[in-house]
Amino acid sequence: MSVKFYREAIRDAIAEEMRRDPRVFVMGEDVAVYGGAYSATKGLLEEFGEERIRDTAISEAAIAGAAVGAAMAGMRPVAEIMYFDFMTIAMDQFVNQGGKNRYMFGGKTTVPMVLRTEGGAGRCIAAQHSQSLEAWFCHAPGVFVVMPSTPYDAKGLLKTCIRDDNPVLFVEHKMLYGEKGEVPDEEYTIPLGQAAVRRTGKDVTIIGYSRMALRCEEAAKKLAEQGIDAEVIDLRCLQPLDTKCILESVKKTGRVVLTSEAPQNANFVCEIAQRITEHAFDYLDAPVVRVCAADTPVPMSPTLEDECIPTTAKIIAAAKVVLGKA
Amino acid sequence: MAMLKAAVGKTGPKEEMALLLKQMMSIRAFEDKVFELLARAVLKGASHVYAGEEAVAVGAMAAIGKKDLITSTHRGHGHCVARGGVLKLMLAELCGKETGYCRGRGGSMHIADVHAGNLGATGIVAGNIPVGTGAALACKMKKEGQVVLCFFGDGASNNGTFHESLNMAGVWKLPIVYICENNLYGMSVAVKRCCTVENIADRASAYDMDGVIVDGQHVLDVQATVAEAVEKARAGKGPTLVEAKTYRYRGHSSSDPRVYRTKEEEKYWQERDPIKIFRQLLAEKKVMTEKELDAVQAEVDAEMVAAENFALNESPYPAPEALFDDVYAGWRQGKYGLEKLA
Ligand SMILES: Cc1ncc(C[n+]2csc(CCOP(=O)(O)OP(=O)(O)O)c2C)c(N)n1
Ligand SMILES: [Mg+2]
Numbered sequence: 001m002s003v004k005f006y007r008e009a010i011r012d013a014i015a016e017e018m019r020r021d022p023r024v025f026v027m028g029e030d031v032a033v034y035g036g037a038y039s040a041t042k043g044l045l046e047e048f049g050e051e052r053i054r055d056t057a058i059s060e061a062a063i064a065g066a067a068v069g070a071a072m073a074g075m076r077p078v079a080e081i082m083y084f085d086f087m088t089i090a091m092d093q094f095v096n097q098g099g100k101n102r103y104m105f106g107g108k109t110t111v112p113m114v115l116r117t118e119g120g121a122g123r124c125i126a127a128q129h130s131q132s133l134e135a136w137f138c139h140a141p142g143v144f145v146v147m148p149s150t151p152y153d154a155k156g157l158l159k160t161c162i163r164d165d166n167p168v169l170f171v172e173h174k175m176l177y178g179e180k181g182e183v184p185d186e187e188y189t190i191p192l193g194q195a196a197v198r199r200t201g202k203d204v205t206i207i208g209y210s211r212m213a214l215r216c217e218e219a220a221k222k223l224a225e226q227g228i229d230a231e232v233i234d235l236r237c238l239q240p241l242d243t244k245c246i247l248e249s250v251k252k253t254g255r256v257v258l259t260s261e262a263p264q265n266a267n268f269v270c271e272i273a274q275r276i277t278e279h280a281f282d283y284l285d286a287p288v289v290r291v292c293a294a295d296t297p298v299p300m301s302p303t304l305e306d307e308c309i310p311t312t313a314k315i316i317a318a319a320k321v322v323l324g325k326a
Numbered sequence: 327m328a329m330l331k332a333a334v335g336k337t338g339p340k341e342e343m344a345l346l347l348k349q350m351m352s353i354r355a356f357e358d359k360v361f362e363l364l365a366r367a368v369l370k371g372a373s374h375v376y377a378g379e380e381a382v383a384v385g386a387m388a389a390i391g392k393k394d395l396i397t398s399t400h401r402g403h404g405h406c407v408a409r410g411g412v413l414k415l416m417l418a419e420l421c422g423k424e425t426g427y428c429r430g431r432g433g434s435m436h437i438a439d440v441h442a443g444n445l446g447a448t449g450i451v452a453g454n455i456p457v458g459t460g461a462a463l464a465c466k467m468k469k470e471g472q473v474v475l476c477f478f479g480d481g482a483s484n485n486g487t488f489h490e491s492l493n494m495a496g497v498w499k500l501p502i503v504y505i506c507e508n509n510l511y512g513m514s515v516a517v518k519r520c521c522t523v524e525n526i527a528d529r530a531s532a533y534d535m536d537g538v539i540v541d542g543q544h545v546l547d548v549q550a551t552v553a554e555a556v557e558k559a560r561a562g563k564g565p566t567l568v569e570a571k572t573y574r575y576r577g578h579s580s581s582d583p584r585v586y587r588t589k590e591e592e593k594y595w596q597e598r599d600p601i602k603i604f605r606q607l608l609a610e611k612k613v614m615t616e617k618e619l620d621a622v623q624a625e626v627d628a629e630m631v632a633a634e635n636f637a638l639n640e641s642p643y644p645a646p647e648a649l650f651d652d653v654y655a656g657w658r659q660g661k662y663g664l665e666k667l668a
Contacts, residue, residue, distance in 0.1 A: 033514050034585075059486065129435070294650065299431045299649065300431060307646040
C-alpha cells in the first residue's frame with residue numbers, strides 16, 4: 001500500500017492502462033503541457049508524448065464527439081472535459097452520438113470511451129463552475145456514470161472504465177484532488193455497479209456519492225458519539241446502480257437519508273427513493289429523507305455557497321428526523 | 327486575408343485622453359490588487375486578470391455610446407471598468423459581498439454593471455458570442471441605432487459557438503463588432519498549437535465580413551479601428567471581426583507556473599506596455615504634463631485604497647436567507663416548490 005492523492009490515483013490509472021494497451025490515449029484542454037486544470041494528467045506527456053497525450057482547442061463538442069468516433073474506429077480514448085459545467089456543450093455528442101450508438105445500430109457498434117470530468121462546489125467559483133449534473137446523464141440510457149470519492153476507488157474504477165466497452169462519464173470532484181488515501185501497489189480493478197459500505201450500522205442508512213460520501217461518514221461518526229448507529233453507503237457508480245446493496249441495508253435499518261450535491265428537484269437520489277418504495281416499502285419505519293443542494297444556481301459568495309450545498313450538520317439533522325429524534 | 331490597421335498616433339482632446347488613461351490605470355491597479363488578495367487568500371474563487379490588455383477594452387469602449395451594448399468574458403474586469411464600472415462595487419463583487427454589482431452571487435467570472443449596457447461576463451468560454459449576436463439581432467429589429475461589441479479570446483474562436491454566431495451575423499448583416507482579444511494563449515495552449523490560422527481575423531472571410539487586425543497595445547489604434555467598424559454596423563452594413571493582438575501579463579490563474587511560455591516573450595510584451603506607451607504619447611504630444619500624468623495615477627491609487635476598504639471592511643456578506651432570491655422573475659420557492667408571486 002502507498003498513500004496517494006486522489007489526483008495521483010487518476011493519473012496512475014491512466015498511465016497503467018496506457019502502458020497495457022496502445023489503443024488508450026488522452027485528449028482534452030490543457031491536459032498535456034499544463035497537466036490538467038487540476039493536475040490529474042501531470043507527467044503523462046513526458047512519458048507518452050504528444051501523439052498519445054493531446055492538448056486540444058477549446059472545443060468541447062469536438063472533444064466528446066471525436067472520442068466517440070475514435071472509439072468506434074478502434075481506439076480507447078480517455079477524453080477530458082475540464083468542468084462538469086461544460087458537459088452541456090459536449091452533451092449532444094456524448095449522449096446522442098455516443099450513448100445511443102450501439103442500440104441504434106442494432107448492437108453492431110461499440111463505443112469504448114471514457115469522458116473524465118470534474119464537478120461540485122466548494123471553491124466559490126459560482127454558477128458555471130460548480131455544478132453537479134449527474135442526473136442528466138443517468139437519464140440517458142447507454143452511458144455509465146461513475147463518481148468515486150476516494151483515491152482507491154478513483155484508480156480502481158477508472159481502470160475498469162477504460163477497459164469497459166461502453167461510453168462512461170467519469171466524474172471527479174474538485175475538492176477531492178488534494179485528498180489522500182491508501183492505494184495498493186499491485187494491480188487491481190473495481191467492478192462497475194458495486195457500492196461500498198463504508199460503515200455498518202443498524203439504526204439508519206445514510207447514502208451518498210462523490211464528496212457527499214465523505215460528509216456522510218463524518219456525519220455517522222458524530223452520530224455515533226450521540227449513540228446513533230448509522231450505516232453509510234458510498235454508491236461509487238450511479239449507473240449501473242447497486243440497488244441490492246441499498247435494499248439490504250434498508251431492510252436492516254428501516255430508515256434512510258439520501259444525500260447529493262446536486263439540486264433537490266429531480267435529483268438522482270429520487271430514483272433511489274423510488275426503488276426503495278418499490279422493493280422495500282414494508283421495511284420502512286419512516287419516510288425517506290433527502291439532503292440535496294438548494295434549487296438555485298450555485299452562488300459565488302461563501303456565505304451563500306455554504307447555505308446552498310449540504311453540510312455534515314444538515315445530514316446529521318436529517319438522520320435525527322428519520323429517527324424521530326429531531 | 328485580414329488587414330493590419332495603420333497606427334493612429336494623433337491624439338484627441340485632453341479630457342478624453344485623460345479619461346482613457348485613467349481607465350487603463352484603474353484596470354491595472356484593480357488587477358494588481360486582485361492578484362495580491364488572491365495570493366494572500368483574502369479573495370476566494372478564481373479571477374482571470376486583464377493586466378497587459380487594458381488598451382483593448384478601453385479603446386473599444388471609447389468607440390461606442392451609452393445606449394450601445396457589450397458582452398464580456400471570463401476575463402471581464404477590464405470590460406467592466408472601461409464601461410464605467412466603479413472599483414469599489416467591482417471589488418465587493420469579487421469578495422462575494424452584498425454590495426457588489428451582482429450582490430455577490432456572480433463573483434469575478436460574472437462581473438458586470440448591467441445598467442451600463444454590459445450584458446455580462448461569463449464563465450463559459452465562447453458562451454457569450456451567441457448572446458452578443460442575439461443582442462445585435464434585437465438592435466436591428468428595434469431600429470434604435472444601437473450596436474453591440476462582443477468580446478472573446480483567441481481560444482474561444484475554436485469553439486463551435488463562434489462559427490455558428492459569425493455565420494448567423496454575416497447572413498443577417500447584424501450591427502455587431504466581434505472583438506477577439508488575441509493574447510496568444512488559451513490557458514496553456516498557444517494559438518499556433520491549436521488554430522489553423524495565425525490571425526483570428528482571417529476567419530472573417532468565411533462569414534462574409536471584414537476581418538481587421540489592430541495592435542492591441544495602442545489604445546487610440548483600437549479606438550479608431552473599432553469606431554470604423556461601429557460606424558459600418560450602425561449604417562446597416564453588417565458585422566466586422568476585429569482582432570486585437572495583445573498579451574496577458576499574469577498566469578491564467580494565480581497557481582499557473584506559465585511553463586508554456588518563455589521569460590523572453592513576457593519581457594518583449596512588457597516592454598510594449600499599453601499604459602507606458604500611452605503615457606509617453608501624451609507627454610510627447612504635450613497633451614498632458616508629467617505632473618498631470620502622475621496626478622491621474624495618484625487619483626487611481628486613492629480610489630483603489632478606498633475600494634479595498636469598502637469591499638473588505640465596510641461591506642456585508644449576503645444573508646443566508648437570501649439564497650433563493652432571483653432564481654426566477656415573478657416566482658419564488660415555497661414549501662411545495664415554486665409559487666407565483668401575487
Ligand atoms: C467552455 C469552456 N471551456 C473551457 C473553459 C476553461 N477555460 C477558462 S479560460 C480558458 C482559456 C480561454 O482562452 P481565450 O478564449 O483565449 O481567452 P483568454 O483566457 O486568453 O483571455 C479556458 C480553457 C471554460 N471556462 N469554458
Ligand atoms: Mg487567449
